[in-house]
Amino acid sequence: MFYKGWVPTVNGRLSFKIIGETRYPTEPEYVNSADGSHLYVAALQSRQLSDVLFEPVAGRLLGYSGRFEFILCARSRKVRSSPDSKLIGRIFLFHRSTFANSKAKGIFRSRVKSMRALDPGALNPGLKEEYLQLSQALRSRCDLYMDVVVNRDGIVTLSHLKWGDQRLERNTEQHAVAIGFDLEHGIADQMYFFVRDLTHQHQHHGNDADTIITTQRQEKPDDMSWCLEIMYSLYFHIITVKRKENPSEHVRALGILAYLQSYKNIIKRRKELIQSDLKLPEFDDASSKESIKATKDYIDFKLNEQKRNNDNQKAFLLWVVATAFTVVNFTVGFADKNLPANPTVLSVANFLKTNAYILPTLAIAALTYSVSNLIMKPRYDFKRDVVRLSIASRGVAITCALGVGAAMLAIGLYHARNLILG
Template sequence: MRALDPGALNLGLKQQYLALSQALLSRCDLYMDVVLNRDGVITLSHLKWGNPHLERNTEEHAVDIGFDLDHGIADQTYFFVRDLTHQHQHHGNDADTIITTQRQERPDDLSWSLEIMYSLYFHIITVKRKENPTEHVRALGILAYLQSYKNIIKRRKDLIQPTLALPEFDDASSKESIKATKDYIDLKLNEQKRNSDNRKSFLLWVVATVFTVVNFTVGFADKALPPNPTVSSVANFLKTNAYVLPALAIAALIYMASNLISKPRYDFKRDVVRMSIAGRVPAVAVALLLGIGMLVICVSFVISLLSN
């Protein structure tokens, strides 16, 4: 693209590029002219058609289903150009869907910028209520982007529409609030991890101590004594149902993998209360009953096997 600069003195490449552009344009059923400014503001023309028959049928169908065709095509064009020219630093591609194209009533109209500003602030307020620290990092990145966006709009307002009143938002307080929430969640998650590590260490210590004591005392046992019926039943059960031990190992691996894959949570009690308030008591009750029922069935099955 730098070779297309008039100062590059490469007229042959520029002519080929323009010829290719015209060849592609002649094959388009519909298209929009796109102007991407250096400050990041993108302008799209009204939808243009290369096929009158397709235009008539498409517009009639859009009216029948209540679809805003111009806006829909403009959004897809904007997403396409954005993904070609923009590098996502603070968030993923999905977060950029909070910004869509806005209609401009006249050349000196900047009221469309307010709608984008409201959408970004609404997204930040919504994200800051979530319990995932990753979302708060994204919210801080979007807030930094929003501050840059407001500076761009202020410069455009001074040149194009000085009478436009921009809303005032307390960005500093919003930033501190997001950081405070993130720090609190990090603290709770670290505390949960520390408690979990302590419980695991204590459990391993208890198991190791029990095995050591059992192994030490077995050496003094009288070999002539009859074996304990319960121990014999357990041994026979494990011998007959050898799949139980691998199943337990698989269950443990699944549990460990789920802890790595699933998102960390905090204030679980509050979440349960919130679900009850939200009117989802039947779903929670059914899930609990199913879990209890499955546990009872498993316990009764093991007891019956041991008794046999």
């Protein structure tokens, strides 16, 4: 069984030399070097695959981990007469415990260090030997692996799933059957996401939201029906995003539309090459582009109008407050100094005078929160789990949130009253 995916490329051509220069979801360890005949790539990346809520905390408490180690070992032939040579190799998958117990981590780092030390310009055959020994060592230690072929046009082919442990294979397949999960397809998807993140920089969308394209089954080598599902997924996403009232989403849709132009050109070339009778559907991309731009311009206009109204309201409010303070300050000068002060006002004034540190503390807290949003990495996984928890148990979550909020408000009011009135 073959599985096909596509790495989005605007110019329709991947550069294998940039493989490994990524930061999502984690920074990989890699080597990307060449001798006189081949380019050799070896890249290790740790990826969290668990769907358990708050896995970093829950996993430690319950004694399990959903983190897996992915390793790509592949090479591409360097031939001037064939600039479109493919990157061919394997993807090895380790569970975190297997990776530690099999000593694969030390082997990988040692081989990568040796490959980096070799002079790529000296036509040194040692680079090939190091690569082959690394691939063989990983094959004998991994939980499973798949063959992979990455084409210059972005088409990725995954095939021939092999397991390193028969007991693991049997137990995993039995569990997959029990829950109705297509195990081989799921593994192919995760390996495709790994290759995509190594080779593709996310420009028109967030890194953590890129699940638009998944792998498609290819029944026969000359079957091209798989490419239609990818095309439909991209167009469906554009239609969905277009309906949102957010200009950034419309910019994203325009970027995906640019990807689509490149993708359709690639498919047309492949169709002509193998003389396939596949009929590609027609889409009016020019009208779609103009429609997205018009929607974006309209939303920008409404947002700017709303911003002007908010600014006017803020200016009016500041004018009212300033006028009120001026009137009060002017009137106080005519007040009778022998009149007793209002007890509540006097208590509030004494409280603020005694606890003057409270106001700057609140300002410092607000400033710290604003700065942290600018300099700290967003915790997407945590936010995603909070949303999933609220959706899965909406009634309970709403009730608990309201109860906690009411309790905190009551406690705050009680202590404020005691502090002010004694």
